[in-house]
Amino acid sequence: MNLFLYLDKNTLVHRLDPLTKILGTLILFLYSLCFNHPLYLCVMSLMILVLAFFSRAMVNLYRFRFVLLLLFLFSTLIWPFFIKGSRLVFSWKGLEVSQESFLYGLAMGLRLSNFVATGLIFLSTTRHEELIHGLIRMKTPYPIAFALSTALRLIPTFVGAGATIIRAQISRGLNLESGSIFGRFRKFIPQAVPLLIYAIRYTNLLAIALESKGFSPEAKRTFYYESHMKRIDYFILLILIGGLLLILYLRIGLSLGAIFPNRV
């Protein structure tokens, strides 16, 4: 079963220099951080969807639709209770939900989903080798860059092993669909212990395999997929930075796009 996120396509986004993609992703995060009005964030979400479409990463957004939806709903439902606004919708025993706090919750939900979706597009279009290469050119030490990208690389492997372990325990009669929260927590142990042991064993073998193939954190190494910043990379970064300046002007200069101007 294929659980890896990277989609081997040949789109403009795939061809960009990893450095551009890393910086671009960070700038897109900032875009969503600038506003806390759901309408403005909704525009961002649409932009991200368009980007996903052109980088042919929609498949992965679809695969993660439940996660995205869950994050959105959770945030939308929880936030209103922690923020006070002036136009009350209802109040009950000290719990208050106002129109503003509701909109703010909506905005936070969208923001969270935007973050995740942007990250997914990044991972769908960037190989982890490219990520290492990009990070190193950003002056990250090789061992750290390598550890980071390997961690990302291991997630799908462990998810796969987790699925097998759950199946194994289910066929011994473990019922995961029922029980109280406490009961469910206890059911977590039969899943977690084998997974932990698997992870330790696996990383041990991985380390042996890496060393046997001459991996050494200190040594100078070649990058087979070497990429360089091209004209298109500078152009795209320029547009993204221009966009960021525009957004900052809208938010700070014109005080637009915020339900609570004093909050992030």
Place this chain on the structure above:
Amino acid sequence: MGAAVSIQSLTFTYHGMNRPALRNIEGEIEEGKLIAIMGHGGAGKSTLCYCLNGIVPKFFRGNYEGLVLIYGEEVKGKKVSEMSRLVGLVLQDFEAQLFSTNVELEMAFGPENLGLPRSEIEDRIHRYLTLVGLENLRERQPSSLSGGQKQRLAIGSVLAIEPKILVMDEPTTDLDPQGREEVLSIGEHLRGEGRTLILVDHNPEYALRADQLWLMREGEVVAKGLPKEILIETTTLESCGIRPLPTLELFQKMKWQGMPLDAQSAMALIEKHHLIERRKLRSKVLLQEDSGMAPFIRVEGLRYVYPFFHIEALRGIDLSIREGEFIALLGQNGSGKTTLAKHLNGLLKPTLGKVFIKGKSTLEYTRHELASLVGYVFQNPDHQIFCKTVKEEVGFGLKLLGEDPKRINDRVAEALDTVGLGGYEEKNPFTLTKGERQRIAVASVLATRPQVIILDEPTTGLDYHSQRNMMEMLKHLNRKGHTIIIITHSMWVACEYARRVILLKEGSIAADGPTREVFADENLLSQTSLRPPPLVQLSNWLGTKALTVEEMVQELREESECLNL
């Protein structure tokens, strides 16, 4: 020519262990030779491999005495990355060895570490991908390859470093027969190129091809020499946990002249000395279970499409299984064996068609009910073991069913007795051997007393002794009335133990019948990339009914008695 490897009184004890993993190993390996190393589980084969490229003592620490020299240079004190230029290591677990996004990058990783220029890396990728036959899969993700392809890629990626010595630690254990052939033919090719090869393998048929065979037992090398001289010492082999060659065993038991090491030479000897007449395989052997009894499991028009990937894994399966059968599910990797088996205990729900257990659809059962009707033992026991004691582990299913403690104790003791681990209740399952953990997994399924027990690859990764023990135990369970279904790549296991074989090919049933009948059809088997084990090849050629050495000896003796009368 000088020695590529020279080992002098090497003794190694892992940190925190009492017993040394290696004891006083002495040996020399000449450049360009193929050395096979065999031995039981825990004999120290892997540790010896690790000593050659410095994983021991650099990565695994412990008490290290003696010398290991590679081309005259001492391994101890060298970094593994330095050693990797001389000694390449391929591991059994191909999943953990592949970590790149595509085949090309996987190949590039080693040369990248050496800091080679890109044009040189490109050359090497091309050269070694062609050698391992994966040149047309350059862009593929390693995880999407078949088992054999993965292991070939792992070998290629090590070769790209161009080590002078290639060490392969059980490279074929997790592979189906076709994958095994693929990997071993690469070995042959490399040998033709004059590279030094060290191969650890369980299978005596492959050891035959080596220049020298080392037998290991309890950390010691107990025999060293030409394979055809060592492989005839049946008792030494068995004491090292290695399956004796069946053709040899047959000739010894029949007191025939000659020592054939494979089916072909056995046939040649039989013809030459007119030992026995060939004949046509007579009357078809009928299934013993063929009674009017209603089937316990019935599968009707089962189709299964993996969600999201839209791969049709099963394409219309019809099948019925009666109580008390012993079935082997055979087929290549990806032929749908595991997918089919997972439908039988309701882990997967059919896309189309139905699976009935005792006449009721699996969809109408609760998880608990299914778990106590059809037990499923997963391939890797470590995917399910989590308790501190064997007792808790085996009793886990019963506890979930809400049984009272006394009953649980009784059933656990009974299950442990059945798997031959009586008295292990208070032991920590994590400290047991692989074979024992495998039995714990069976016991934990057995404790809930399911009628049917399905086992996915019950013998993979076990040495011959543990394989025999496991299969004898299943035979015993079968005699007690349990229906046993095994998924296996091991042809001799299927031949010796299963009474019925279901052969799958690309999601459909290619053959379903008594074991003898299915294995008589060598054409059909080869279409699914399977081959009968040597003894059955011989049996097919002779036209006998036998599937095991004992059966053949008996059959031939009875016959000669008939003739003498």
